[in-house]
Amino acid sequence: MLNAIEIKRRIELALPGAQVEVNDTTGTNDHFEAKVISASFAGLSMVQQHQQVYAPLQDVLATGELHALALKTYTPSQWASATRR
Amino acid sequence: MLTPELKQRFDDEIKNHKVVIYMKGNQIFPACGFSAKAIELLKPFSALHTVDVLTTPGVRDAIKAYSNWPTIPQVYINGKFVGGSDIVTELASRGELESLVKG
Numbered sequence: 001m002l003n004a005i006e007i008k009r010r011i012e013l014a015l016p017g018a019q020v021e022v023n024d025t026t027g028t029n030d031h032f033e034a035k036v037i038s039a040s041f042a043g044l045s046m047v048q049q050h051q052q053v054y055a056p057l058q059d060v061l062a063t064g065e066l067h068a069l070a071l072k073t074y075t076p077s078q079w080a081s082a083t084r085r
Numbered sequence: 086m087l088t089p090e091l092k093q094r095f096d097d098e099i100k101n102h103k104v105v106i107y108m109k110g111n112q113i114f115p116a117c118g119f120s121a122k123a124i125e126l127l128k129p130f131s132a133l134h135t136v137d138v139l140t141t142p143g144v145r146d147a148i149k150a151y152s153n154w155p156t157i158p159q160v161y162i163n164g165k166f167v168g169g170s171d172i173v174t175e176l177a178s179r180g181e182l183e184s185l186v187k188g
Binding site for chain 1: 119153154155156166167168169170171172175
């Protein structure tokens with residue numbers, strides 16, 4: 001079954017070393033939000049960063065089992081400056 | 086499936102309109118909170134050309150393949166794929182959305 005732990009596991013597997021936080025926003029196992037901090041995002045556009053996170057979830061997004069995944073992506077340095085603000 | 090006809094349709098649509106939003110529902114009655122959010126953020130800056138993926142046959146899956154993007158809404162500005170509602174929201178909070186539209 002899809003849940004926050006499974007989504008986190010898949011993203012971590014696809015982006016080794018990433019810091020991943022996933023929350024179920026509705027409590028219904030189909031709407032989630034994720035924050036992903038990964039060094040592999042360096043030099044990528046936001047579109048490309050999000051594509052990297054969607055990649056390991058293609059199947060559940062295609063079936064609609066995962067209806068929504070609100071994403072925030074950061075490189076470690078972007079995250080450092082975001083939290084300093 | 087992304088047929089040659091649909092690909093041509095997207096190519097033309099994106100070229101001929103400053104802002105194109107593939108969404109659920111329409112500008113007056115968005116059928117999804119994420120689509121509503123994209124409309125709300127972009128409306129102040131430009132006329133919007135919206136395509137309802139729920140009522141246009143084939144478009145929902147085809148646009149996902151065309152953009153290599155698995156979710157709806159999908160926003161194109163000045164011929165370029167900008168992303169979904171998260172990215173539009175992020176650009177708005179950075180104050181970059183208006184210059185992107187006007188650019």
